[in-house]
Amino acid sequence: MRSFPLLSTLTLCAFTALAPLPSFAAGSEDGSSDTASVATYEQAKAAVYAGKFADARVMLVAITKAEPKNADAWNLLGFSSRKTGDLKAAGKAYTKALNLNPGHLGALEYQGEMYLQLGQADKAKANLATLKGLCGTCEEMRDLEKALKAAGV
Numbered sequence: 001m002r003s004f005p006l007l008s009t010l011t012l013c014a015f016t017a018l019a020p021l022p023s024f025a026a027g028s029e030d031g032s033s034d035t036a037s038v039a040t041y042e043q044a045k046a047a048v049y050a051g052k053f054a055d056a057r058v059m060l061v062a063i064t065k066a067e068p069k070n071a072d073a074w075n076l077l078g079f080s081s082r083k084t085g086d087l088k089a090a091g092k093a094y095t096k097a098l099n100l101n102p103g104h105l106g107a108l109e110y111q112g113e114m115y116l117q118l119g120q121a122d123k124a125k126a127n128l129a130t131l132k133g134l135c136g137t138c139e140e141m142r143d144l145e146k147a148l149k150a151a152g153v
Helices: 004-018 033-049 053-066 071-083 087-100 105-117 121-135 139-150
Strands: none
Touching: 033 053, 033 071, 053 071, 071 087, 071 105, 087 105, 105 121, 105 139, 121 139
């Protein structure tokens, strides 16, 4: 009778017992950074919808530092920055979102709205054309089109 299977099982148990326990992020149930980030992102998103742009901006700066490839967070950071009057930071955040995801509908819409604030109607129209090509008559395209009409462009 060979004892290798038992020895392997005992060895595996010993290594498992000695392995460090995972550390869970605050608000995370399973310890994954995605779960922790989603909750934080959802809180930031809720702050944006509540019109608490400065609060959302603080959260989104932290999220984008922790998750530099999160295009949605960069987009909302741009939106929150724009709503708090920091168009320079907004522009950087939208550019980052679009570098990560060139077809990000929200970033294209919001960047187009920022261009209107900056008096750069041609760039806003270019974003509108891109949106039309990507999604036809989606909400983001319709919203930017309305913003252009409201601006008299």
